[in-house]
Amino acid sequence: MPVSITSALYKKDGEVRELRVSEIDSESYNKYYKGHLFCTTPNCEARLEFVYSTSKPSYFRTWKHDNHIENCIYRFERIENRAGINTQYIIDVEISPERKRKALKEAYRLSQMTEEELEQRRKKRNLNRKKTKTVGKKKREALNIVLNKNNNESGLESGGRRGPNLLKRNADALNDSDVGKVRVLIGFIKDVQYTESSAIIKVQRKNKTVDVKFEEAFFANSPDYQGLFHYIRKYINEQNKVVFTGVGEVRKAKNGDNYEFVVYKGDEFTIENMSLLMLASYYSR
Structure with missing residues (x-):
């Protein structure tokens, strides 16, 4: 071991x-x-x-491909001929609304778990994961998750291809490997800023803050969400530790040190497991 x-x-x-x-x-x-x-x-x-x-x-x-010297206590033998994939083609797979809903619910459920429960979950998944060994490479296409950035829903997970799992990231766990990729972001809402045509939700976990951006494309896709972001500020002023979950694209911030997260549609984020429309309806009663 x-x-x-x-x-x-x-x-x-x-x-x-x-x-x-x-x-x-x-x-x-x-x-x-x-x-x-x-x-x-x-x-x-x-x-x-x-x-x-x-x-x-x-x-x-x-480090990948580096080896320890013979008498090093950290030396280990690398397993040769482990399963390899020769990805001759890369196919973009858009995410269906149903998968987005399930991913957001699962992310919220994870946000409510204790560190002990998360550790038990990790151990259980490791036990269920089967170890396989394959000689040679299997030729097949690589599936890449992309977001449909407009209202055209054609081609969503078409041809029987479900696509890879949506990877979940706490706000403090984003890194350079996530840039340009679709991720599910989890964190607590620190603040919200908004105008008529844009909004930023500042999502925090531990000592890291990520700007979640709602830009022109978002309001073009989801015009019903205009004028509703002030309800988020009202809600976080009344509640303690409000959880944000969202499906979006990770970008590097302009300052080069932090990360941004861009949401393109109204059904791609929740506030304490509620859509913004549900939250607005709650205050409008």
């Missing part, structure tokens, strides 16, 4: 120092440490990467 890696050597510009996992988070790793972390065993030059987790303690793991 592999030994957990809880510390790493930071080497850059002549500086060498040991770092514990607890001293790093996703933001500092991507900004300062990525590509400069190495195994702590003397003479072992295997690079390490930081892995952030919300359901278990974060940890270091060996």
Whole structure:
């Protein structure tokens, strides 16, 4: 069984120092440490990467394709001929409204779980996951999830292709690998800003804030949502820790340090498991 890696050597510009996992988070790793972390065993030059987790303690793991030296306690044997996919074609698969609804409900359910419950869920999924080994590569197309950014619903998950699962991310867990991809965002609403033609919901988790943007395309697709965002401010002023869940596209913010999340349609986000139309109806009674 592999030994957990809880510390790493930071080497850059002549500086060498040991770092514990607890001293790093996703933001500092991507900004300062990525590509400069190495195994702590003397003479072992295997690079390490930081892995952030919300359901278990974060940890270091060996950089892909790097190997530890013979006498290193972190040395392991790589399994050859594991299943490989030769993706000759990439097919864009749009998400059906039903899958969006299910993803948002599941995200809200996860937001209500304790750390212990999340850990039990992770262990159960790992037990149910079957290990497979395949020799050679199987040729098939790669399925890429995309959002339908206008009202044209044709071609949604067509041809019997359901597409990959929608990956869920807490607001503090977004990273560069999510940029340009469709994700389900989870976090607490910190603030809301709005005009007649745009809105921004600031979603926070731990020490990270993500701007969730509703731009011109959103109001073109969902005109009934114009003039309703002030109800969100009213609601968060009355409630404690209001949960936002949304299906959208991750972008890098203009300052280059943070991430943005863009929602294109009214059925792609919820406020404490309610649509904005439901929330507006609640206050209009």
